[in-house]
Amino acid sequence: MGVPTIGVSAVTMVRYATEYDFKYANGMPIRYVAVPFPVTGPTRAMHRAYVNGKDQLSGKPLMTAISDALTAPLTDSEKMTNTTEVQAQAEPRFLPPDTEDNLRQLFKDKEWTDYNPIILPTEERVKKMLAGTSHKPDEVVNADTFNAGRRELTVEKVAIAAVMAGAKPEYMPLLLAIMASGVPYGNSTSSMANAIIVNGPIRNEIGMNPGTNAMGPYNDANSVVGRFFSLCGKLAADLRNNVTAVESLGNNLQYNNLTVAENEEMLPEGWQPLHVQMGFKPTDSVVTIGTGWTYISSLGEVQPAYPANMLIADYMRSLSALGSAATLFVDPTVAGLLNNVNGYATKQDFSKWLAGKVEKTVASYWGNGVVMTSNNAMAIQGLAPYADWSKLRKESPDALIKPFNNPEAINIVVVGGAIQTTWFVTDFRLRRGTLVDDWR
Amino acid sequence: MNRFRLFNPLFAMLALVFATCTPAVISAGEKITVMNPAITTKIAQRLPMTAPRLDTLEGKTIYLIDNQWGGPEGAYQLLEEMQNWFAENSPGIKTVLRRTKGNMFTDDPELWQEISERGDAAIVGVGQ
Numbered sequence: 001m002g003v004p005t006i007g008v009s010a011v012t013m014v015r016y017a018t019e020y021d022f023k024y025a026n027g028m029p030i031r032y033v034a035v036p037f038p039v040t041g042p043t044r045a046m047h048r049a050y051v052n053g054k055d056q057l058s059g060k061p062l063m064t065a066i067s068d069a070l071t072a073p074l075t076d077s078e079k080m081t082n083t084t085e086v087q088a089q090a091e092p093r094f095l096p097p098d099t100e101d102n103l104r105q106l107f108k109d110k111e112w113t114d115y116n117p118i119i120l121p122t123e124e125r126v127k128k129m130l131a132g133t134s135h136k137p138d139e140v141v142n143a144d145t146f147n148a149g150r151r152e153l154t155v156e157k158v159a160i161a162a163v164m165a166g167a168k169p170e171y172m173p174l175l176l177a178i179m180a181s182g183v184p185y186g187n188s189t190s191s192m193a194n195a196i197i198v199n200g201p202i203r204n205e206i207g208m209n210p211g212t213n214a215m216g217p218y219n220d221a222n223s224v225v226g227r228f229f230s231l232c233g234k235l236a237a238d239l240r241n242n243v244t245a246v247e248s249l250g251n252n253l254q255y256n257n258l259t260v261a262e263n264e265e266m267l268p269e270g271w272q273p274l275h276v277q278m279g280f281k282p283t284d285s286v287v288t289i290g291t292g293w294t295y296i297s298s299l300g301e302v303q304p305a306y307p308a309n310m311l312i313a314d315y316m317r318s319l320s321a322l323g324s325a326a327t328l329f330v331d332p333t334v335a336g337l338l339n340n341v342n343g344y345a346t347k348q349d350f351s352k353w354l355a356g357k358v359e360k361t362v363a364s365y366w367g368n369g370v371v372m373t374s375n376n377a378m379a380i381q382g383l384a385p386y387a388d389w390s391k392l393r394k395e396s397p398d399a400l401i402k403p404f405n406n407p408e409a410i411n412i413v414v415v416g417g418a419i420q421t422t423w424f425v426t427d428f429r430l431r432r433g434t435l436v437d438d439w440r
Numbered sequence: 441m442n443r444f445r446l447f448n449p450l451f452a453m454l455a456l457v458f459a460t461c462t463p464a465v466i467s468a469g470e471k472i473t474v475m476n477p478a479i480t481t482k483i484a485q486r487l488p489m490t491a492p493r494l495d496t497l498e499g500k501t502i503y504l505i506d507n508q509w510g511g512p513e514g515a516y517q518l519l520e521e522m523q524n525w526f527a528e529n530s531p532g533i534k535t536v537l538r539r540t541k542g543n544m545f546t547d548d549p550e551l552w553q554e555i556s557e558r559g560d561a562a563i564v565g566v567g568q
Contacts, residue, residue, distance in 0.1 A: 001488075001491070001552045001555045001559075001562060002491055002494050002556050003491055003495055003555060003557045003559055003560055003561050003562055004491050004560075004561045004562075005561065005562040005563075006493070006562075006563055007564050007565075007566060008515070008518075008522075008563055008564070009515070009565070009567075010568045012568075013566060013568050023483060023484065024481055024482070024484050025484050027484035027486045027487045028486075028489065030489075035518065039510070039565070039566070040511070040513065040514050040519055040568060041510075042517075044517055047518045047520075047521045048524075050521070051521045051522055051524075051525050052525070063529070065521075067497055068455075069493050070493060070494055070502075070561045071493050071495065071496065071497065072493055073492075073493055078488070078489040079489060080486060080488060081487070081488050089480075090480045091476055093475065094474070094476060095473070095476045096472055096473075097470055097471040097472060097473045098472070099469055100470075100473070103472070103474055110478065112477050112478070120474045121474050121475045122471070122472065122474050123473070123474075126475050134567075149482055149483075149498070150482045151479035151481055151482075153479060154473075157479055160475050160476075162476060177531045189568065194475060194530050223452035231477075235477050236479065238479070238481055276460045280493075332458075344548075360502075366511075369510055369511065372510065372511030372512075373509060373510055373514070373567075374543065375512055376508065376511050376512060376543060377542040377543035377545075377546055380542060
């Protein structure tokens, strides 16, 4: 713009902007002033108090700090372009030798773990892990760009995290595909998390459990693969609490990342596995990763007087419908009832029915800040249906809308042991699957 | 003493057998080397601040911009209160309150151009 410009935001955001983001992403030493958190939501009186209060960075009266930031001459440091003296040192391949106890403490101090015990990644263990793939250790699997700093994740770094998580070498193709998917490990000021859905022969090859207790702590592969994503995801994005990881509440799902194998063997006739729905062959091994926040259990068994389809639709009203996304995890018995009793010949049929059935008030839809931040831009551009929904927000906030306007974003995963007719409704938005076979 | 001497070679043999049959373990104080899980982070290309600061705000036009993080009400009310403060305490400073087009992830070159042509300074409010 060519004119003096400053930023004003909540102190938490400003600290990130002036420290990590400035160093690794933005590169410009923008001047900020900070008000207390939150900025969005307080009353006018509270905002007035912010303006009449103090800058949370300098301690000066806020408006004095603003005046100073716009008038104080630029310093030599602010005019600086030479960065040679501040370049980060390359991380060495090995850590300095130390005792096992000290190394375990170091890994915790550096926030490289999930604070459960890890296996220390000796060269010998990592070498054994690398035998699980034909890919070379120095091959770059992905470069994390979601968090600032563009860290190049190599096959060797994935193997190191795999050792730490307790993985077996035969898990490596799946672990590499997870990291190659490009889906970032959930990190937001909101409580973002991930879901990992595995399809195809790899499920049985590594002994994943798609049956009874599929979502509980009863299987090595389900548990370790899910844990691996937390360890490797944190390392790939350099996530550290209150430095780069800033979820206000966090999300307990991040201990296992909702890692499941679809129970393909128990799908009703006509219902395709998730990866086949995406265009992969049934014999392909595929991992699909989702991003979301919400995980709601049906609690009890299905009742014929108010069957699963109706109750699922009710529960979906509490989802944000961001991107029209929902992922349902249903027991094979529920899938059977939906197919045989309720007449949904395919998963897609049920998704279409839900898209036409689920309603919520326009006020509730826009009441979600993430939806508002993301979708209001489309409303401003006049795009349907968001422009109409935005208009209704002011004119008729109690009007009912059908927020799941894209049935293709409503996914159904059949998983579980056919012991109880239960299901989970979630708001996970699935990316296209990644071929595990490419990483064998 | 004689008994002790007799037992010594036997004890040594037993110790040798025990040592060869027991798997190697890392003693508590022994140092080991492990691989480094951390990945080198690239520092951003440093961009200099170039717009000279103002001598005074008096008589100048300041744009107050809400970048719509948190939606159209994200930081808007906070900026309205700043605008009120300027009107009450520094009436010689003109303020213009605007929202960016789109949301926090979208650019608004038309607004930046307008500020460049008609403004002397800008305060960008970020909701959250």
